[in-house]
Amino acid sequence: MKKAKEIVKYCLNALTIINALLVGLSPIWNWDCDRVIQTISVVMAVISTYLLGDKAYKTMYDKGDCK
Numbered sequence: 820m821k822k823a824k825e826i827v828k829y830c831l832n833a834l835t836i837i838n839a840l841l842v843g844l845s846p847i848w849n850w851d852c853d854r855v856i857q858t859i860s861v862v863m864a865v866i867s868t869y870l871l872g873d874k875a876y877k878t879m880y881d882k883g884d885c886k
Contacts, residue, residue: 824870831866834859
């Protein structure tokens with residue numbers, strides 16, 4: 820599970836870089852990639868929610884709040 824989370828974190832970082840490049844370059848080169856940017860943003864939000872939710876659950880479990 821730890822290895823999978825590490826891979827997911829790298830994927831999130833890669834998506835963030837790609838999204839930033841598209842946001843920056845699309846107005847310069849007149850690319851119409853608004854839908855692609857929106858899609859990448861949604862995928863990034865889902866991945867981030869998964870990572871943060873898992874971390875919150877683990878923290879609660881370690882404190883004894885969740886059994």
